[in-house]
Amino acid sequence: MADRKRVVGPEKSVLPLVESGPQQPFNPDRRKDGRSGDRIRPLFLKTGIIKQADGSAYIETGRLKVACGVYGPRQSARNKLPTQGTLNCDFKFSAFSSAKRRAYAKDNHERECSLIVYQALAPAVRLDLIPKSTVDVYIQILESDGNAACLAAAITCAAMALADAGIEMTDAVAASSAGYIGGNVVLDPDGDEETLQNGSLMVSYMPSLNEVTHMMQIGEVTTNLTVKGMEACVDACSQIRTVMQQALAASLADGNS
Amino acid sequence: MRPDKRNTNDIRVTHTALGQLHRADGSGRYQFGDSSVLCGIYGPAAIGLRDEKLDRAVIEVSFSAAHGKSTTRERLHERLLRSTFETAILSALHPRTGIRITCQTLCDDGAVLATSINATMLALMDAGIPLRSVITAVSCMVDKEGEVFLDPTALELKEAQSTHTFAFDNVSGGVVSCESTGVFTEEEYESCYDICKQGSDAIERFLRHALQKKLEKQSGLDFGKS
Amino acid sequence: MDIDTAADATTNGASHFTLDADTFRKIHPAEYNRRFISQGVRADGRPLQRFRKANVNVGSITTANGSSMVRLGNTTVICGIKAEVTEPTPEAPRAGFLVPNLDLPALCSPQFRPGPPGELAQTISEYINQICTSTNLLNLDDLCIASGQAVWVLHADILCLNYEGNALDAALAALIAALWNVRLPKSTYDELEGTVRAAATNTIPLVLNRLPLAATFGVFDAQHLIADPTDQEEPLLSSQLAIVVDQEDNLCGILKEGSAMDRERMVECIGLARNRAQALRRLIDEALAKADAS
Numbered sequence: 001m002a003d004r005k006r007v008v009g010p011e012k013s014v015l016p017l018v019e020s021g022p023q024q025p026f027n028p029d030r031r032k033d034g035r036s037g038d039r040i041r042p043l044f045l046k047t048g049i050i051k052q053a054d055g056s057a058y059i060e061t062g063r064l065k066v067a068c069g070v071y072g073p074r075q076s077a078r079n080k081l082p083t084q085g086t087l088n089c090d091f092k093f094s095a096f097s098s099a100k101r102r103a104y105a106k107d108n109h110e111r112e113c114s115l116i117v118y119q120a121l122a123p124a125v126r127l128d129l130i131p132k133s134t135v136d137v138y139i140q141i142l143e144s145d146g147n148a149a150c151l152a153a154a155i156t157c158a159a160m161a162l163a164d165a166g167i168e169m170t171d172a173v174a175a176s177s178a179g180y181i182g183g184n185v186v187l188d189p190d191g192d193e194e195t196l197q198n199g200s201l202m203v204s205y206m207p208s209l210n211e212v213t214h215m216m217q218i219g220e221v222t223t224n225l226t227v228k229g230m231e232a233c234v235d236a237c238s239q240i241r242t243v244m245q246q247a248l249a250a251s252l253a254d255g256n257s
Numbered sequence: 258m259r260p261d262k263r264n265t266n267d268i269r270v271t272h273t274a275l276g277q278l279h280r281a282d283g284s285g286r287y288q289f290g291d292s293s294v295l296c297g298i299y300g301p302a303a304i305g306l307r308d309e310k311l312d313r314a315v316i317e318v319s320f321s322a323a324h325g326k327s328t329t330r331e332r333l334h335e336r337l338l339r340s341t342f343e344t345a346i347l348s349a350l351h352p353r354t355g356i357r358i359t360c361q362t363l364c365d366d367g368a369v370l371a372t373s374i375n376a377t378m379l380a381l382m383d384a385g386i387p388l389r390s391v392i393t394a395v396s397c398m399v400d401k402e403g404e405v406f407l408d409p410t411a412l413e414l415k416e417a418q419s420t421h422t423f424a425f426d427n428v429s430g431g432v433v434s435c436e437s438t439g440v441f442t443e444e445e446y447e448s449c450y451d452i453c454k455q456g457s458d459a460i461e462r463f464l465r466h467a468l469q470k471k472l473e474k475q476s477g478l479d480f481g482k483s
Numbered sequence: 484m485d486i487d488t489a490a491d492a493t494t495n496g497a498s499h500f501t502l503d504a505d506t507f508r509k510i511h512p513a514e515y516n517r518r519f520i521s522q523g524v525r526a527d528g529r530p531l532q533r534f535r536k537a538n539v540n541v542g543s544i545t546t547a548n549g550s551s552m553v554r555l556g557n558t559t560v561i562c563g564i565k566a567e568v569t570e571p572t573p574e575a576p577r578a579g580f581l582v583p584n585l586d587l588p589a590l591c592s593p594q595f596r597p598g599p600p601g602e603l604a605q606t607i608s609e610y611i612n613q614i615c616t617s618t619n620l621l622n623l624d625d626l627c628i629a630s631g632q633a634v635w636v637l638h639a640d641i642l643c644l645n646y647e648g649n650a651l652d653a654a655l656a657a658l659i660a661a662l663w664n665v666r667l668p669k670s671t672y673d674e675l676e677g678t679v680r681a682a683a684t685n686t687i688p689l690v691l692n693r694l695p696l697a698a699t700f701g702v703f704d705a706q707h708l709i710a711d712p713t714d715q716e717e718p719l720l721s722s723q724l725a726i727v728v729d730q731e732d733n734l735c736g737i738l739k740e741g742s743a744m745d746r747e748r749m750v751e752c753i754g755l756a757r758n759r760a761q762a763l764r765r766l767i768d769e770a771l772a773k774a775d776a777s
Contacts, residue, residue: 005599005600005605007582007608009580009582009638010569010570010572013569016668017679018668018680018683019681019682049645050559050645051645051647052557052592052593052645052646052647063545069590071589090597094561094640095642096546096550096565096638101567138588138597140642143543143544
């Protein structure tokens with residue numbers, strides 16, 4: 001059904017078939033971008049990019065780019081819980097963010113991701129301190145490169161934005177992803193590597209409390225490998241946490257100067 | 258030579274009608290040749306608490322094209338209609354109410370925006386809504402040779418290099434709304450401005466005549482020539 | 484809720500309490516801005532007719548065929564153009580499509596709610612679409628892959644990340660910069676299978692006939708002309724005027740709404756718009772040169 005609230009083009013359009021070049025065999029110790037299996041992509045984090053929002057953050061890792069804006073605490077609609085606040089997460093892929101153009105309407109994948117972001121962040125946010133209020137977290141994926149990596153980056157970005165907004169949390173949640181490729185745990189797989197994996201793992205972790213808020217694993221994987229994967233992800237989360245702290249400190253310094 | 262043998266600064270045969278919708282507080286129909294728009298005004302009436310303004314009336318516009326469901330094109334028309342009449346209507350006289358303007362295009366033969374502005378003007382006068390001034394609109398086009406034609410039909414618009422719709426107010430004489438698309442020079446724009454100003458003065462006379470006829474009929478008096 | 488400022492309530496000498504600037508701005512926005520504008524300056528410190536500093540970047544979104552990011556002051560928009568293949572209409576078997584759309588998500592400002600686009604986004608999308616079609620911005624025949632069978636459709640999705648007024652200027656500039664940045668792959672139409680095969684790298688640029696760029700003005704209190712209104716000023720303006728100018732100083736569009744404006748003022752705005760369009764074009768050229776060099 002054509003969307004009457006937007007300028008419409010032709011109803012159906014498809015991507016052309018692209019001849020892919022010769023595929024190099026996957027080497028877990030030296031991947032396409034030179035990383036070994038236990039390294040995450042270099043991370044760039046910045047807060048305060050959306051001046052209109054109460055808090056915002058931008059994360060860039062490899063080709064992945066995510067922006068997040070937080071509005072709140074603001075007044076809830078009626079009929080909300082009087083004892084604690086509400087956290088509302090909205091996850092959206094931009095139309096140009098993946099190889100195939102995304103529609104503007106929310107699809108099931110985006111709804112699922114919104115729920116996952118909520119599940120990852122809600123345990124950390126002190127909603128009991130903001131009764132009758134709502135915190136709205138809007139995540140916009142500008143460029144996606146790896147589904148699980150994208151989700152992990154979104155959670156990290158949202159946690160940073162919440163911190164930037166001054167919403168009290170028990171700890172800033174960091175999230176990382178891993179893929180299982182041929183018996184190896186490969187951290188932070190990008191889009192091409194994801195096509196080779198036979199399982200994926202995403203862990204959201206609170207480093208100061210050493211607690212996992214959310215974990216999601218897909219695929220048929222042995223328990224030993226799962227444990228290895230979790231350890232790798234938790235390590236990665238600690239590294240991400242350092243970058244988050246630096247970025248927040250930098251933004252405070254900017255704010256003071 | 259234009260297909261319907263008009264001069265370059267002639268507007269098409271105009272038809273006006275007032276008060277055709279009995280259930281509306283006011284209604285007006287305006288026609289430029291075959292382009293015809295019917296406008297109904299509902300208000301000032303009560304609106305929801307969420308939408309009301311404490312110091313003035315809220316103007317809402319709904320515009321429907323001749324065929325098909327409404328698209329972003331109709332949204333742009335609605336915005337232009339709303340902004341045109343928001344300043345003309347003395348909305349401070351009716352706080353906490355809503356005035357709803359509904360325009361339906363009956364037939365589209367070019368210049369629909371201008372037709373709807375004139376139809377809305379008629380309807381507002383029919384509804385007795387207090388206004389600051391009379392707003393009249395007309396459109397024109399510039400063809401590929403740079404010649405300006407007033408009130409083009411849809412057929413003529415196919416050859417347009419640029420199209421312009423102007424709405425003027427009769428108190429200050431300035432431009433209230435303007436929608437110009439295409440590629441044109443500043444000189445062409447100035448010629449269009451002048452030609453449309455003349456055209457809208459003529460339309461103001463039509464509107465005055467239409468309102469006069471209605472009032473004469475209602476009161477049974479003869480107001481004579483003005 | 485809209486409270487019209489009663490000038491006597493605040494300018495009356497014997498006021499019982501003084502408000503700090505931020506509170507005053509929130510409860511009497513019109514009076515707050517009036518105090519500045521009547522002195523010839525605006526709340527953000529600009530002279531009345533100065534446009535905000537613009538910033539252009541291209542090519543950052545690698546999943547798109549062309550992309551750009553434009554910042555006008557703090558209003559930030561990103562345009563990503565994706566090219567897909569579709570069937571042409573029977574009336575124009577060689578013509579491709581350019582479909583621009585502006586999205587103002589809840590992310591960019593507290594005034595927008597999640598959900599389908601509101602009136603502002605729809606009207607700007609429609610006006611940009613009108614500019615593209617009526618000025619023949621692109622030769623749509625250039626987008627032909629196989630006449631009557633396959634043509635490119637360029638979906639230009641403009642996303643606003645931070646809305647601080649004047650989305651039209653930013654969105655149009657982002658669209659033009661992104662179109663210049665577009666690279667299409669060499670492709671062929673396979674008759675037997677009815678599919679289009681494309682090369683792995685994108686190399687073919689687009690040819691733009693026109694570079695229309697917009698400049699928006701507003702009139703405050705029916706007397707003061709201001710350029711490039713911010714989101715704080717927009718609801719207070721009595722009229723707004725957007726003028727679109729191309730690279731040959733031709734006009735490509737004028738959109739005026741609100742109360743009456745006289746002719747001299749419109750001519751003044753056209754002159755200012757020309758200068759602004761020239762400055763924006765220079766920035767876009769620099770950004771494109773930088774992207775090509777890297």
